[in-house]
Amino acid sequence: MSATAESRALTPPDIAARKGKTPLVCLTAYTTPIAKLVDEHCDVVLVGDSVGMVLHGMPSTLGVTLEMMILHGKAVRRGLQSALMVVDMPFGSYEESPEQAFRNAALVMAETGAAAVKVEGGESVAETIRFLTARGIPVMGHIGLTPQAVNAFGGYRVQGRGERAERILRDAMAVAEAGAFAVVLEKIPEALARRITQEVAIPTIGIGASASCDGQILVVDDMLGLFGAFRPRFVKRYAELAESAEAAIATYANEVRERSFPALDHVFGDEPRTVSGGQAA
Numbered sequence: 001m002s003a004t005a006e007s008r009a010l011t012p013p014d015i016a017a018r019k020g021k022t023p024l025v026c027l028t029a030y031t032t033p034i035a036k037l038v039d040e041h042c043d044v045v046l047v048g049d050s051v052g053m054v055l056h057g058m059p060s061t062l063g064v065t066l067e068m069m070i071l072h073g074k075a076v077r078r079g080l081q082s083a084l085m086v087v088d089m090p091f092g093s094y095e096e097s098p099e100q101a102f103r104n105a106a107l108v109m110a111e112t113g114a115a116a117v118k119v120e121g122g123e124s125v126a127e128t129i130r131f132l133t134a135r136g137i138p139v140m141g142h143i144g145l146t147p148q149a150v151n152a153f154g155g156y157r158v159q160g161r162g163e164r165a166e167r168i169l170r171d172a173m174a175v176a177e178a179g180a181f182a183v184v185l186e187k188i189p190e191a192l193a194r195r196i197t198q199e200v201a202i203p204t205i206g207i208g209a210s211a212s213c214d215g216q217i218l219v220v221d222d223m224l225g226l227f228g229a230f231r232p233r234f235v236k237r238y239a240e241l242a243e244s245a246e247a248a249i250a251t252y253a254n255e256v257r258e259r260s261f262p263a264l265d266h267v268f269g270d271e272p273r274t275v276s277g278g279q280a281a
């Protein structure tokens with residue numbers, strides 16, 4: 001699905017060329033096993049800074065560090081073959097100056113093998129996006145509800161309603177003109193997401209945006225029902241894995257307490273014996 005005929009990994013230009021075509025399938029991943037699961041089905045795999053909340057129990061993404069992104073980026077890289085890997089630049093690692101952004105983005109790419117980075121913000125980061133892209137660092141933009149600005153927004157609110165729509169449109173234009181190869185539109189009104197998708201030249205990737213975007217992204221733990229701290233309306237749950245995991249853990253706990261686990265199948269005798277699959281155990 002995501003790999004080309006020669007089975008090479010997708011590149012930022014491949015993603016940019018998908019504007020107006022078959023929707024781009026994007027998910028987050030933070031670990032090797034999940035990267036292996038999503039790779040075959042996704043065009044883009046994002047090592048999102050949502051990792052701070054989803055895997056590390058942080059209250060927001062603001063405490064996520066470059067070291068965390070590099071560690072999780074390396075893990076995801078080991079699980080991917082065909083999808084494009086993008087790593088989020090964490091809060092504080094790119095806002096100070098284009099030079100700071102370049103230094104840290106280059107480190108992320110060198111350490112993780114990612115083909116691109118993502119930065120949050122519109123007009124305010126356009127100069128930085130221009131600086132990075134001119135120096136060989138492909139950038140994905142992210143506008144609308146940018147979680148790193150949660151304090152400035154006063155919560156995880158829909159952005160771009162009413163008169164504020166024009167500002168979000170300007171952000172989208174600025175990010176595209178600065179050279180981003182795609183832009184995430186998060187939690188903005190559906191009609192605005194549709195309009196931006198029609199007006200900008202790069203693919204839009206929606207999350208709480210519109211089915212008419214050029215692609216969609218979700219946090220994989222959210223859509224699998226593994227992360228329950230937030231249940232935003234834009235997350236469709238495709239499974240309830242936390243419920244199955246909880247039931248399995250409860251069964252294990254009962255079996256340990258009543259000594260029905262381990263059974264004879266799970267322990268070893270003095271002599272090797274053949275178990276299912278033909279292996280000597």
Ligand code: KIV
Nearest residue numbers: 028048049050184217
């Ligand atoms: O950090 C993240 O997971 C993201 C996506 C939700 C777009 O930025």
